Amino acid sequence: MKTYLKHCIALVLIALSFALHGQNIQYGNSKKYNLAGVSVSGNTSFNEQTIVAYSGLRKGKEIMIPGEDVANAIKKLWNSKLFSDIEIFIKNIEGNNVFLEIQLSDLPQLNELKITGVKKGKKEGIINDNKLKKGTKVTENLITTTKNFLIKKYRKQGFYNAKVNINTIEVKDSLDKARVNMVVAVDKGQKVKIKDIVFDGRSALKAKHLRKAMKSTKKINRLRVYKRSKFIDSAYQADLSALIDKYAENGYRDARIISDSISVNGDKTISIHLKLEEGTLYKFGKIDFIGNTVYTDRQLNRYLRIKEGDTYNGVLLQERIADNSKPDADDITNLYQNHGYLFSTINPVEVSAENNVIDMEIRISEGKPAYFDNVTVSGNDKTNDHVIYREMRTRPGQLYSKSNVVRTIRELGQLGFFDAQELTPDIKNPNPNEGTVDVEYTVKETGSSQIELQGGYGGGGFIGTLGLSFNNFAIKDIFKKNAYKPIPMGDGQKLALRLQASRFFQTYSFSFSEPWLGGKRPVQFSTSISHTKQFLFDPITRGADRDQSFNITGITLGLAKRLTVPDDYFTLSQALSFQLYDLNNYNTGLFTFGNGSSRNLSYTIGLSRNNTRIDPIFPTGGSNFNVTAKLSVPYSLFDGVDYEALNNERREKQQIIDNFRLNSNPTVAETKEFNEASTRRSEIDQERFKWLEFYKINFKGDWYTEIIKNLVLKPTVEFGFLGAYNNARGEIPFERFFLGGDGLGNFALDGRQVIALRGYPNQSLSSRDGGTIYNKFSLELRYPITLEASAKIFALTFLEGGASYDNFRDYNPFNLQRSAGVGVRIFMPAFGLLGIDFGHGFDPVPGDAEKSGWQTHFIIGQQF
Template identity: 70%
Template sequence: MEKRVNNLVNIKLLRTHITRLLFIAFILSSVSITAQIGNTQNSKTYTIGDIIVTGSTSFGAETVITYSGLRKGQEITVPRTSQSKIAEAVKKLWNSDLFSSINIYISSIEGNVANLEIHLQDLPELKDVKIEGVKKSKFDDIIKDNKLSPGVKVTENLIKTTENYLESTYQKKGFLKANVTITTSEVTDSIDKQRVNMKLNIDKGNKVKVKDIVFNGREKLKAKKLKKAMKNTKKKNPIRIFKRSKYIEADFNEDLVSIIDTYKENGYRDARIISDSLIYNPDNTVSLVINLEEGEKYTYGDIKFLGNTVYTDELLNRILRINKGDTYNGVELKKRIQDETKPDGDDIANLYQNSGYLFSSITPVETSADGNVIDMEIRIIEGKPAYFNKISVVGNDKTNDHVIYREIRTRPGQRYSKADVIRTIRELGQLGFFDAQQIEPNFKNVNANDGTLDMEYSVVERGSSQIELQGGYGGGGFIGTLGLSFNNFSIKDIFKKDAYKPIPMGDGQKLALRLQASRFYQTYSFSFSEPWFGGKKPVSFSTSLSHTKQFLYNPATRNADKDRRFNITGLSVGLAKRLSVPDDYFVLSQAISFQHYDLKNYNTGLFTFGNGSSNNLAYTIGLSRNNTNVDPIYPTGGSNFSVTAKLSLPYSVFNKVDYKALKEERADQLEIQNNTTLSNSTRNDAADRISEIDQERFKWLEFYKVKFNGEWYARVIGDMVLRPKVEFGFLGAYNNDRGVIPFERYFVGGDGMGTYSLDGREAISLRGYPNQSLSSQDGGTIYNKFSLELRYPITLKSQQAKIYALAFLEAGASYDNFRDYNPFALKRSAGFGIRLFMPAFGLLGIDFGHGFDPLPGQAVKHGWETHFIIGQQF
């Protein structure tokens, strides 16, 4: 709205027969200028005398005068031009966006001196905002986004900008007919300021959906194919779940580009959209009409490479993978030369970039299109190889430089490689000390003449230590947990007082302490790992120590029976080495572990002896490969698999125990124990003998255990990621007469965490069922599990938390032996959940799973189950 400000100049001369001479209205920019001067049309120059400020304004006179640019002793011209001092003063004051009215008067003239009066009216300030038409939960965002805080100056520009912003925001959400009106009303109060209340009336209307999409001029490609290419704009379909049919202009424009790309992929390189239109229908929907010109279909003719000296035509043709006679595909041609969507793609540009030719360029040029056959030249300018000059890292406030530099794949003097830069980003993200979403490689001092560049890696530290302090109810009583995990620890500074900020940090080591206790069990654990043992090679050293006490429930006292207990003390030491063959994503790990099991009156279904002890000395070897990228919390590509074997010594080979005789004796004693015609004393003696035999069998555990885990990550659309996973485990015995051990068994079902039976078992998650409900009482010796998970990020770039939602399908089962093994007899489930990762607390989440099959021994499907996740990923 155009604002008009009338600037009146009154000149009163204290002389006889002289009356009012001037009347001038100043309008600058949006202000038009008029001047009326008595009987004279001649300009006259005056010197400014006093300047006073009047009107309704909260600004001091000195501030106003200084800002206007006017000063005492300055010369002014009456009448003035648009370049005069007074005109410039009005323009400055008006452009400040602080005043609703600006008037400058010549209040009096004494000889050649003119005294000025600047009369101002402040713009009103905002007192309160009232919003109608949306939920109260949206009020704060609307006020914040549009800067409608109390005290802000209310201008026509503010009102119009707010209206446009809100209408545009809702239109982007599908409310195509959204309308916003803003009104203001003056506030009358004791404060000596002009203030107004603002009322925002938001009429979103209904979401406008797409009823139909019409293609005019389409003959060569099917409408179904073109509609499929439109990823964002879809026709109404009641069975579509994941993609709505609302119309959003920006998304529609993006889809128009996709339509042309589809034509180019099918040989129609000249296809274009002549026009498009939107038609409103009476039922509050829209129809989209797209007018096409398809053109003719083209094929490839001869393709020649020019300028290549480093690589042969044969090699470049293998990467290009386009032959004479193929249907012309402009989109695919561009990707084969340089795929912008895949930084590590298999294309010609990356071939040169990974070999040091940073300054290379590859340009496809059509040399002929006769008869719809396109001959092409791929013109290559290789340039000279580039070398890294200086490598630096910025942003690491806590992590020591050497921890970062040992993971960096680019070195000073080394030939440039894009693949090494990408791998460095991945390795820094996998450390877990930095926000993987904010790691950036910055090219510095790039010099094409001498072929050098500096590389600066910018990182953002995130909290890498975690604290676990919680209490809850489970396993028949209150459970308290205290855990401390320092994931960027520095053990060498442990005795340095100045290093405690609050703990010694920066060397990339991991130290974890955990204490958990309830009425029925207590567990203590300590672990430490150094990822670069010795400091020169990526050899990881790890060690852990744990002790667990568990007590049986006494139904008489409804409390823990301290005379019936099961203790486990464990110690392990391991080394893991990064390999270079087949590639350096492989890791070979080895560990030696020892557990001592001590039982006292601990008679359960799993153990055949309630008194005694057992020892587990085992060697574990594993081969794993993890090339997931980049963020370990939310990988978007790559895979992660591992194969491990845990082996004990074959004691039965050299301990001279006749296990076959023990097995036969055990069978005889079991028959006596089960014979109800015999006296209780005889049967009890048989039970005691069975316990003695089993104590002998399992004094030193003899077993082998093999596990496989494999998972893959692939982008579906945008940042949506699909993660399939497969697992398999097998627990076997060297000597069948000795039998499979009662420890180390698999218990399937639930969240994989909530087990309060700490007896050496391994809990396998399978959502949609209660914990460990899908295995027999003694646990399984075989299990397999398959899962498919679809993940979508809610926020990944926040330093406070990373959040993503997920939906899953799972199936799995455990088996007591190979006779029962059937990989297709699985318990199935599906559901959805959410994950929240906070640096201080680790991974938290909740899942809602629906079990489609009955639990063992039941006839109806299990239904819904809720799982709370702490510190693990499925």
């Protein structure tokens, strides 16, 4: 419109020029002239010849005045978007010769730009998005589009009341060029909240169900904490589509949104008004499969699971044919692709919709079976190829299977050597004619070695810890000098060394595991050796008495084999272990004997199943359960000792000891009898526990469910029981359960099992000597902050309860110590898993009257 007005004004000026020269010019009464010359005037930096040439007003050309030649010249100059004002005058007329003058004013250039109301880091984006660089020609269009862009941008972010003002100030430079300084003032205001969502034309579905379908657009609800009620335009647009999908899921496939509008309320909230047209309810009619030869109609119907007469659900139909949200979904497309038919296509087609009953044909083109041709890996610089290839479920010449591709990604992620979030399969060179396809797995290696170096005070003195864990070790290269970069790596073996020492104890441990013993089968071999020495506190010197010590030396050998039945997620593990407990004048009350030794030769068998999703640090689905039985030799069956008589004698000696302790003025004879009874009781217990006899059952199960994207629910159930073959011999004082606290067992010297229960002090929920039974239930909700390879961080909140019992008579699985709290976990490849939890215990610690209250727990190298 502005250009059109300029043209009209220019023509009027030309007519006035003729009048000034004695010519009576009227529109529609043009006269032909010879253009004798064109000059340029005004405030412009462009060359006169350039302007004249660009205008098309060529000297010597015959033109009509008024006429199209002058109008086209003005139009061309306007279209260059270089000028703010254009006028063409008749400078002079000599007979049939006319002289014209083009008067111009250049558009101002942007000199300086100032943006207010926006963070410094966001300003560069505004400049780039709107091309507001210095020297840019400033037009009304530029100002308008910049303003509209910013308002639209902030409205999409939820700032519905955003305001943008743009002002320009003319400045002159030394060359008298037109320049302006621009000020862009942004006032985002507050994100507006949604007071109400109103549906007009709704009758088939309840309003609350429609609001629920809008996942990210919620009206104000004070009780809701996980979803805010702020308006985000992009989320709102997605929710409008979700609303139609909700109708489609309930049989109203013709439903549509006629109009949507937003009104601003007086309290600065907004209300959303949606006018709906629901249409009529549809049912599924006959569903026929066309083109299927590999699978029968009956087999395909098992996956489709839709019957004639069911309410029409287009969303469900598509999911049963191809569920794009789940790579391992039980749908028809995966049925074909898991059995080689990569090139198959499956299309549902409506063939009739009479009387609101939809008959369908599911047309299948099966194609040729596909076979893997080339299977390659890229991105592994440290890990040897054979470590990766042995985990693959896809081999050259093998029939294509999508499930095997998905499983390969899972197995590579579970190794812990690669960034699980970056593992991707690239299906390449599909050849339907030859029936071949290539696949390349791209991996991104992460640090797989960890170091633990810490110091602190505890147990009466300074404690220093040095731990080294190499999770991708190569023991065959240990004597190769050039393999140390900084250590031999690449064979997938695990080697760990740990040293911990203070004035009062020393701990040394070494472990090694080979996951593929012999290199041909997934049979894991593992071994560990440890030695711990504890010294008794001397109250006189306030130091360690090295003549009073408690030593534990242990060795374990284990084999774990991956099974194929019931499925290949199962692992059967077996281990043989020996521990020597040696007490040297170590009288603490922990055991009834201070001198002597106990030996623990045991066999452990375990069955586990782990089908958790790709990332072992942050699984989003699947489960992991483990049941183990640890068994000693039943010595009491063949050692010839009458443990019933021995136990009766022990009770007699214990009675003498108890009576003596109650006697405030014992005689010499009573004191002698007490000493003899104490000595004999120790001898009896030394006899009972010379070789430990026991059985121990443990169960732990974790389940992972992704509620919404990346929000994961993790329930956990744990149970443990320590029993005796011979009740007269009794439960052993070792291998017991200690419940409560952070679960760290740095000071566990007697084979005890330390179980975490947050919200309570460490090991406070078991008796002094430990429990023989425990159970624990936990419910954890996790959400990731970042899952980058350099650091994986996730927040969590938890509810849990558990209890420990000394015997089966007291066992009550519902009488629990309960807690709740929040925490954070950080996994860094070099340091392992670190974290902190704030737990609130709702019940008192046994023996106390008040509840435990808030407790802080630091987590190192473990997961709950």
